[in-house]
Amino acid sequence: MASTTSPDRIKDLTTVLARQGILIAFILFMIGFGLVSDRFLTPENLMTVVRQSAIIGVMAIGVTVVVLSGNLDLSVGSMLSFATVLVVDLHDKLGAAPAIGVMLVATLCIGAINGFLVGFLRLNSLIVTLGMLSAIQGVTLIYSGGKNVDIADQETTWFAIFGRGEVLGMATPIVIFLGLAAIMHLVIAYTPYGRRIYAVGGNPTAAVFSGIRRNRVVFSTYLVSAFCVGIAAIILGSRVMGSQNNVGQGYELLVLSAVILGGTSLLGGSGTIWKTVIGVLILGFIQNGLLLLGFPYFAQWIVTWIVIILAVWLDVAAKRGRLFSPIA
Amino acid sequence: MTESEPTLRLEGIVKTFPGVRALDGVSFEVRAGEVHALLGENGAGKSTLMKVLAGMYQPDAGQIVVSGRPVVMRNPIEAKHNGVILIHQELSLAEEMSVAENIFLGELPRRRWGFVDWKSLHERVATILDKLNCDFGPRTRIDTLSIAKKQMVEIARALTHQARIVVFDEPTASLTDQEKVVLFDIIRDLQRDGVGIVYISHRMEEIFTISNRISVLRDGTHRGTLETAETDExxxxxxxxxxxxxxxxxxxxxxxxxxxxxxxxxxCGRLFDDIGFELRAGEVLGFYGLVGAGRTELAETLFGLRRPTAGRIVLGGSEARIDSSVEAIRQGISLVPESRKEQGLVLSMNCRDNMTLPQIDDLTAGPFVSNGGEIAIYDMYRDQLDIKAPSWRQLVQFLSGGNQQKIVIGKWLAMKPRVLIVDEPTRGIDVGSKAEIHNLLRELARSGYAVMVISSEMPEVLHVSDRIIAMYQGRITRQFTAAEVNEDNLVQAISGIGPGSGGKARPIGAQAA
Incomplete structure (x- = not known):
């Protein structure tokens, strides 16, 4: 029944606001910072922030896929440390291309272990990946012996292109981040594979009753996540031209924050890649904006937490139509 | 309070949701000591009305009068204080706690220092359980109880309060016949104590057994109240x-x-044993039995979700190995499962995506899902099954039960199956949609589908089946043609009385009618 009375229109408007809340918050946020700092909205500054967000962004894309299927991946931070140490260390020993190849294979193996344990053995993903987080730390320390690694010939290696170079007049990390986001968005939103992920995340039982191999879908999401970590490691290794065993420490929480800010449901089955990208950018701009306003670096951690709580609260409030929880 | 004042009176209750006027000026009353049945199709507004009554929704207009006093109930606790208790269709018990703890949850008796007074708790609960003829004790853990017994715990919970109005929402949905008798005894006891009962159910025979008056809702409006003794189905x-x-x-x-x-x-282990039958194209084969007779497990085995421990499945003349739902679908078996919301649908997905889910891999244009192909399938089955949804973008969680079931049926018809298994085709569905689904099942058989229908409702089995197989404790006890079967011999066959029940189940082949 089509109805055109004005209360209904107002309700429609609130629905739109609720659905696109993250985008609206992002725009308001940018305008706000732009008003108080005249350096904030300059093209150079904006590009810098996007470039600095690329590593978190690439990882967040992979984690979004895992979360959409109803699971978590907390091992991405220490996986990043491992992958970066590996690719940087092997660069001088094997050459750039083999180093990248070996690193990607090793990272995918870790993803496969996560995927096997969560997908096929059906263990709780929080426990599996939290355990993996510390296990990989151990592996990385054993591999590196606790020492820093770096690339000797930083001027001539083509490996520099990923972190320091430009493609089509844009910094390569930005191109990789946005390119990967665009591809994954197409995959998740428009392919049968993406549809299976939403089904498994939305209702795993119904997915199995519909002929979807739930185990394989879950397994595959951890491969996607591991692959994204591999890409992030290439960018990071190339930018720094060196690494140590704790470079990725704490990244899992930043990445998860970005995913949550983007509105992906931790229960699975709802969310999109492009909103994760917005979430990543919000995190990046908070950090940048606060620094421009002269706050100490660590202030961003507190502000980020507040922003996440606000975002989650408003999201929940929009869904239930009231700010505070009803009694039952 | 005057003598003639009803215990509960609702006056002109209005409740709107975005785009829907769920209740449009509903008024009705419940007298003390009466069982007032509330009827209506799914989506007629029954649940909304009950949520208003239980304080879970606030009405946009109208008022609630309890024993002559207008009340505002902002939440279920205030409703409870006003003596209004709702017994949910979906149970809300803490599974890992004891019966006694659940019954007094939130108001456990205390001793000094705030410790729980277990002795008094268990004594009080034991008294209530006795009154209800329960065969379990206060210390039993909830998760060891059957659904019917859990329901008893819910009722016991209601009895601990000074209830003036008790609302039963589809209380018999999962009860056996004996348990139903106990429930009705309890309702009559409450009645004698002067409690007003609101009884919501789809089952006509129950309503005519238990109620004094019947109120009917349709499209959010009150269509009338009838004296049960003076009306008929x-x-x-x-x-x-x-x-x-x-x-x-x-x-x-x-x-x-x-x-x-x-x-x-x-x-399949202890679930069912030595099952043999044939299903031909163009017929509906009904499976009738009590809950737990092994019918659903049989269907799940045919659909590859359970491994059989012995026996053969022959599909279209050649033996089939079905070890997953993927394989079952490939071999042309479709299953409309027992539980729509848990097994049939992804509630967070829209109508179209749910319907095309099993064949999503084949609906592609290049690497992507073909939008046009999907919409074409959805439109076709929307029209064929008369699915009422604002658009394919509507999330299935917002559809009525009947329309949800049609989405699930459409999803499997779209697979063009050789064998269509439908488990409890109309559970929790209103009368109108029920008849539509029954007609649909007959039509499918006429158009050449081989249809297997599992049902716990006798009228349904009798209405749709060409042949009926009766099961009892995992075995086939008897097979009937539509001409042979009647209510008596069918009841005997499913309760283990009569021919074939004592000894081994006979392998049964198809007999042309």
Whole structure:
């Protein structure tokens, strides 16, 4: 029944606001910072922030896929440390291309272990990946012996292109981040594979009753996540031209924050890649904006937490139509 | 309070949601000591009305009067204080706690220092359980109880309060016949104590057994209140759906084709044993039995979700190995599962995506899902099954039960299956949609589908089946043609009385009617 009375229109408007809340918050946020700092909205500054967000962004894309299927991946931070140490260390020993190849294979193996344990053995993903987080730390320390690694010939290696170079007049990390986001968005939103992920995340039982191999879908999401970590490691290794065993420490929480800010449901089955990208950018701009306003670096951690709580609260409030929880 | 004042009176209750006027000025009253049945199709507004009554929703207009006093109930606790208690269709018990703890949850008796007074708790609960004829004690853990017994715990919970109004929402949905008798005794006890009862159910025979008056809702409006003694099913149905419906036995002579599915000696542990039957194209084969007779497990085995321990499944003449749902679908078996929301649908997905889910891999244009192809399938089955949804973008969680079920049926018809298994086709669905789904099942058989229908409702089995297989404790006890079967021999067959029940189940082949 089509109805055109004005209360209904107002309700429609609130629905739109609720659905696109993250985008609206992002725009308001940018305008706000732009008003108080005249350096904030300059093209150079904006590009810098996007470039600095690329590593978190690439990882967040992979984690979004895992979360959409109803699971978590907390091992991405220490996986990043491992992958970066590996690719940087092997660069001088094997050459750039083999180093990248070996690193990607090793990272995918870790993803496969996560995927096997969560997908096929059906263990709780929080426990599996939290355990993996510390296990990989151990592996990385054993591999590196606790020492820093770096690339000797930083001027001539083509490996520099990923972190320091430009493609089509844009910094390569930005191109990789946005390119990967665009591809994954197409995959998740428009392919049968993406549809299976939403089904498994939305209702795993119904997915199995519909002929979807739930185990394989879950397994595959951890491969996607591991692959994204591999890409992030290439960018990071190339930018720094060196690494140590704790470079990725704490990244899992930043990445998860970005995913949550983007509105992906931790229960699975709802969310999109492009909103994760917005979430990543919000995190990046908070950090940048606060620094421009002269706050100490660590202030961003507190502000980020507040922003996440606000975002989650408003999201929940929009869904239930009231700010505070009803009694039952 | 005057003598004639009803215990509960609702006056002009209005409740709107975005785009929907769920309740449009509903007024009705419940007297002390009366059982007032509330009827209506799914989506008629029953649940919304009850949530308003239980303080979970606030009405936009109108008022609630309890014992002559207008009340505002902002939440279920205030409703409870006003003596209004709702017994949910979906149970809300803490599974890992004891019966006693659940019954007094939130108001456990205390000793000094705030410790729980277990002795007094267990004594008080034991008294209540005795009154309800329960065969479990206060210390029993909830998760060890059957659904029916859990329901008893819910009722016991209601009895601990000074209840003036008790609302039962589909209380018998999962009860056996004996348990139903106990429930009705309890309701009559409450009645004698002067409690007003609101009884919501889809089952006509129950309503005529237990109620004093019947109120009918349709499209959010109150269509009338009838004295139960002065009306009949036909009149009630007409009020509910605006037309008359009759349950008839199926008298069609089936035009059967080849054997689509043959099962020989199929067993699965203790769930079912030595099952044998044939299903031909163009017929509906009904499976009737009590809950737990092994019918759903049989269906799940045929659909590859359980491994049989013995026996053969022959599909279209050749033996089939079905070890996953993927394989079952590939071999042309479709299953409309027992539980729509848990097994049939992804509630967070829209109508179209749910319907195309099993064949999503084949609906592609290049690497992407073909939008046009999907919409074409959805439109086709929306029209064929008369699915009422604002658009394919609507999330299935917002559809009525009948329309949800049609989405699930459409999803499997779209697979063009050789064998269509439908488990409890109309559970929790209103009368109007029920008849539509029954007609649909008959139509499918006429158009050449081999259909297997599992049902716990006798009128349904009698109405749709060409042949009926009766199961009891995992075995086939008897097979009937539509001409042979009647209510008596069917009841005997499913309760283990009569021929075939004591000894081994006979392997049964198809007999042309």
């Amino acid at each position: 036909d009149e009630v149905t007409r009020l509910m759906i605006g037309r008359s419906l009759s349950y008839e036995r199926n008298r069609e002579a089936p035009d059967v084709g080849d054997v689509a599915l043959a099962v020989e000696g199929l067993s």
